[in-house]
Amino acid sequence: MKKRNVIKLIYELIKLIGPFFGVIFLAALLGTIGYILAMNITVFGAIAILKFLNIPISLDYVWIFLIIIASGLLRGVVRYFEQYFNHYIAFNLLAIIRGKLFNKLRELFPAKLESKNKGEIISLIQSDIETLEVFYAHTISPFLIAILTSTTVFLFLGFFSSWIFASIALLSYIIIGAIIPLIYYKINNKFGKKYRKELGVFNEFYLDSIYGYFEILSSNNQSVRLNKVSKMSSDLINLNDSLDKKSALFKNISNSIIIIMNICIIIVGAYLAKNSIINSPMIILGYVTLTSSFGSVLALAELPRNLAMTFASGNRVLNLLEEKPLIKDTSNSFPFVFESLKVNNISFKYDSKLVIKNFSMKVNKNEILGILGPSGCGKSTLLKLLMRFYDVDQGEILYNNKNIKETSIKDLYKNVNLFSQSTYLFYGTIKENLLIANPDATEQELIEACKNASVYQYIKKLPHGFDTKINELKDNLSTGENSALDLQEYF
Numbered sequence: 330m331k332k333r334n335v336i337k338l339i340y341e342l343i344k345l346i347g348p349f350f351g352v353i354f355l356a357a358l359l360g361t362i363g364y365i366l367a368m369n370i371t372v373f374g375a376i377a378i379l380k381f382l383n384i385p386i387s388l389d390y391v392w393i394f395l396i397i398i399a400s401g402l403l404r405g406v407v408r409y410f411e412q413y414f415n416h417y418i419a420f421n422l423l424a425i426i427r428g429k430l431f432n433k434l435r436e437l438f439p440a441k442l443e444s445k446n447k448g449e450i451i452s453l454i455q456s457d458i459e460t461l462e463v464f465y466a467h468t469i470s471p472f473l474i475a476i477l478t479s480t481t482v483f484l485f486l487g488f489f490s491s492w493i494f495a496s497i498a499l500l501s502y503i504i505i506g507a508i509i510p511l512i513y514y515k516i517n518n519k520f521g522k523k524y525r526k527e528l529g530v531f532n533e534f535y536l537d538s539i540y541g542y543f544e545i546l547s548s549n550n551q552s553v554r555l556n557k558v559s560k561m562s563s564d565l566i567n568l569n570d571s572l573d574k575k576s577a578l579f580k581n582i583s584n585s586i587i588i589i590m591n592i593c594i595i596i597v598g599a600y601l602a603k604n605s606i607i608n609s610p611m612i613i614l615g616y617v618t619l620t621s622s623f624g625s626v627l628a629l630a631e632l633p634r635n636l637a638m639t640f641a642s643g644n645r646v647l648n649l650l651e652e653k654p655l656i657k658d659t660s661n662s663f664p665f666v667f668e669s670l671k672v673n674n675i676s677f678k679y680d681s682k683l684v685i686k687n688f689s690m691k692v693n694k695n696e697i698l699g700i701l702g703p704s705g706c707g708k709s710t711l712l713k714l715l716m717r718f719y720d721v722d723q724g725e726i727l728y729n730n731k732n733i734k735e736t737s738i739k740d741l742y743k744n745v746n747l748f749s750q751s752t753y754l755f756y757g758t759i760k761e762n763l764l765i766a767n768p769d770a771t772e773q774e775l776i777e778a779c780k781n782a783s784v785y786q787y788i789k790k791l792p793h794g795f796d797t798k799i800n801e802l803k804d805n806l807s808t809g810e811n812s813a814l815d816l817q818e819y820f
Contacts, residue, residue: 333644335514342464342643345426349418356414357473363407364478364625369400371621375613384610411470419466427458429650436654439718451532453649457525457642463635464643471628475506478625482618490615491607493597498619501590505583506626510633513579517572517637524568525641531561572637583630587623594619656720662737667744668729669693670715675724677707677714684710687724716747759788760795 333341346353377393380386430453479502487495538545538554545554598612607615670692677685685707692698700708714721717733726733733741763775770778775795779785791797 333647335640338640338643338647341647342461343469345422346418346465346469349422352414352418353469354473356411356418356470357477359407359411359414360470360474361477361481361625363404363411364474364622365481366400366404366407367624368482368618368621370397370404372614372618373397373400375617379610379613415466415470419462422465423458423462426461426646427454430454430458430646433650433652436658437652451536453529453642453645456528457645460635460639460642461646464639468632468636468639471625471632475502475625475629478622479506482622486615486618490611490618491601493601494594494615494619497590497594497597498622501586501619501623502626504586505623506629509579509583509586509630513575513630513633514636517575517633518640520568520572520575520637522637522641524565524572524638525645527561527565527568531565534558534561576631576633579633580631583627587620587627591620656717658738659734660737661735662740663731663735664740665729665731665736665744667694669727671727671730672711672715673725673727675714675721675726677710677719677721679710685714689724712747716745717741758793758796758798759791762799763795 373393373396376386376388377390377397380388380390380393434450434454479499483495483499483502486492486498535558538558545551594616598616601607602609602612670690672688672690674687674689675685676683676687688707688711690698700711702708710719713719715726715733717726717738720734728736728741728744760775763778764770767774776785779788788794788797
């Protein structure tokens with residue numbers, strides 16, 4: 330697993346945004362306007378009070394209250410479109426990334442996927458993708474909004490109130506929006522990675538428990554298995570609780586710092602007023618503006634709770650997208666109808682272990698060849714090489730006297746197939762399962778295939794024939810009948 334530092338990880342995730350940069354900037358701009366509108370309500374409320382206290386204010390009450398009402402209404406509209414654009418980007422990106430992942434899985438299949446944790450793959454294409462939504466919809470835009478809003482307030486306070494107030498504001502924004510989130514993330518990061526890893530292990534174990542339910546029941550192992558599932562589930566819950574407790578702690582720290590900064594502003598304001606450095610109305614407006622401006626940076630302070638898991642997910646997704654397949658498919662294929670297979674002096678090794686050495690064989694059309702040997706001698710590996718799950722280290726495999734590397738995987742699989750000892754029937758009808766091998770097969774071809782597999786009479790006796798749903802009869806099938814219904818070899 331390639332590990333990236335936070336900066337590189339963020340950079341690579343942002344690169345995926347591509348054509349959505351304009352939209353995300355628009356969302357950030359709308360978010361900034363939204364925060365300023367929300368601050369307007371407080372600031373102009375303070376202006377109304379100052380006017381009521383006979384402080385000279387040029388605006389009359391009508392305009393003050395119109396601005397407050399308009400700011401409240403526009404805040405709702407702006408907030409809606411900000412969230413709309415954020416989620417427009419997020420869900421479109423997730424669809425694009427999900428498509429990239431499935432294409433990559435097809436490219437890596439089957440050799441690279443054999444050694445991977447299946448629960449981890451499911452976790453990756455489901456929960457990891459969904460977790461990235463937090464980054465694209467609830468991280469990039471809030472980060473830009475916090476910078477734009479803080480900069481606007483800093484300049485406003487400096488030019489219209491006091492640069493001392495502006496400096497206090499800047500210090501507050503840096504502590505709450507940068508230092509605290511960074512510390513929180515560093516503490517939380519290992520928990521986030523551990524949670525994603527444990528979730529993948531749990532998914533794998535849970536899937537094994539479902540697929541192997543017959544073996545579990547046969548060995549009377551259900552109570553042990555159930556206890557293990559319960560323990561793993563409890564561990565995940567406890568880990569999540571730890572993340573929640575840390576999130577609550579740092580949220581309280583952020584709120585405490587805001588209170589401390591408010592006290593500092595009051596003390597500084599009193600000093601400035603006493604020494605006639607700034608008049609009281611501007612101190613009050615500066616105080617109100619500053620205290621109402623922390624919303625955007627508080628949003629950043631709460632991000633690390635999810636970012637720890639988001640970055641762990643992002644790292645896993647990027648690792649899969651960058652993974653290279655073991656074989657390189659060719660576009661210069663030769664469509665062929667099987668006539669002969671020749672294996673000339675092939676050798677192959679897994680890592681450094683030699684599995685097959687100088688092996689040769691030949692099979693012609695309509696011939697049946699049996700391969701006999703002790704466990705571990707390379708029989709299954711040979712079959713995988715014939716399917717080009719891997720490429721041989723030396724020697725060559727020839728179909729119709731042409732090297733297997735000269736045909737595309739798609740054309741190869743039209744003529745050559747591998748059937749493992751275990752058979753899986755998909756949810757749906759018998760007919761739908763048969764058509765997986767040949768979607769264009771006619772009714773007569775289905776019948777002929779079933780007759781060749783000696784299962785046609787069985788299907789004919791079923792109430793709905795080929796339209797019988799697998800889940801209605803699967804538990805009543807023998808192993809032979811179950812295998813016979815996987816009729817792809819007869820097409």
